[in-house]
Amino acid sequence: MINPFFKNNGPFKISDILQLINLDNFKITNDQKIIDIKDLFTSQKNEITFFHSKKYKNIANNTKASFCITTDILKKELPKSCIPLVVENVLVSTSKITSKFYSSSINDNFDYTARDITETKYKDKVEYGKNVLIGDNVTLGSNCLIGHNTIIEQNVSIGDNCSIGSNVIIRNTLIDNNVKVLDNCVIGKHGFGFFPINEKNLRYPHIGIVIIGENSEIGCGCTIDRGSMSNTVIGKNTFLDNQIHIAHNVKIGKNSIIAGQVGIAGSSILGNNVRIGGQAGISGHLTIGNNVEIAGGSGVIKNISDNSKVMGYPAKNIRDFLKDNK
Template sequence: KSRIINGDNFKKDKIYDVKDLYTATNKDLTFFHSKNYSSLALSTKALYCVTLKSLSNYLPKTCKKIIVDNVLFSMAKITKEFYPNSVVDDFDNSVKEINKTKFKNKAKYGNNVLIGNNVNIGKNCLIGHNTIIEKNVIIGSNCSIGSNVIIRNTIIKNNVNILDGCVIGKKGFGFFPNKNKNVRYPHIGLVLINDNSEIGCGSTIDRGSLSNTIIGKNTFLDNQVHIAHNNRIGNNCIIAGQVGFAGSSSVGDSVMIGGQAGISGHLKIGNNVHIGGGSGVIKDVEDNSKVMGYPAKNLKEFIKSNR
């Protein structure tokens, strides 16, 4: 549903959706709150952008600026106008037992499997006991979904394994602290898991806020890995157990991360990077780097300082 935006400096323009800088079209509204995204701001196609006065010159002339004091708080209010239920994450009451759906004879499944409305499941899929696949989820062919799994707001491509106990597509940990009541940030993005990937037991992957959370092709997550909202993990990555990602970071291709490492938010991890177990990554890491420690530093420096 479109919205009309009024203002002293604006016409009555129709806004069709709210999107991130990269995916917004000339019918959409976006936001720009940090210089870290200046390259995306310069090329955005958005009709409107909510931003700070200090950042407005990064935006193209075709993009109309809405200047505010707090970009993220303003975007939370705007997003809830378009998506009133975007801060709600209740269970899907449309689910029914799989043997009462069209997938009764199309998939192999265990006991107590529940399927929501408008779900699509490809050929040769396995679904374990007590698993819930909620409305609008898409699962490709030759996939294995373990037992006690919950999947919502997610697109899974072909040949993907989701092991037991995973929760995929729940809302992320986004809110504005307040003494009386913390204000939730809306989540309208999806989780996209690409071909030939594996998600280990007990792992959690949050849906995106305005953009999607993405797992690349042939990327393997060990047990108990947490991927927060808006992260983009590249192809051919290997991420060991209990690694945790804060939100909105990007990870390149062929990255290896040792167990219990932590990745701060809004970072860029390059291609072919190795991150040692137990490391704390708090700044960007260049291509082909090997880092370890807290804060993570060049591996040779880490070894030298710990002799």
């Protein structure tokens, strides 16, 4: 899928990329053009990717990228078709390259194209409150409602029969049919991604988007960050309670229910039919299986297999927790 929100400035010669990450002396036989930077799973020939953690070695084994930014220890996991570029800090180098390809993704400035809905083609097609702003190339389906003081920024797509509350900001997002987004939500802003370098934080560009499946509901005051390299995804028929934070690259399966004040850290993947109680926290880069139940207030710091019920901090089998806390 072509990214509808961020322009790709490429292609760039691999020699230009090597210079950017201080690998000027790296020997290349073909100064080929690199057309994009993507994650290990989606990257293709003539693209560059990155590999920074052994958690992703199974994906790295099969990546189709032509080049990969990685470490000396991890490079052995790459296929022969992928040339490793060994650097001191994988994520910093990846950030520099991503910024070169997608310079518009670094800052989250407001949408200069946004104008009052009464000045757009949707003034007679949807029901709306006061002070609603719509950006260029926005798509709104039939039978939609939009509350007061809401901003829907350029290129956002919203399906049929959707209800968007008041004081909502939506950007870099694709929303399917029959979705409700309640008041005071912020969807599609960049995530909490940066690196402290020489006492100055380096902001990591976020070129992913947010995708919300059909028949879902996003409760009041929720924040859903767009992905950094991949997308943040809310599966169909998934309901989020109020004041939930979904960090960048998180993927939640279908038919899941998440209670208020839950926080899910970046790049964690949740299966289908997951139930999470209020104020639970899930660490980043974890995999939560299908049909998992997580009790309120729990702290999840490791993967959870299918059909598990966990509780406590660190979260463990609920029977063991109750036995240990009689």
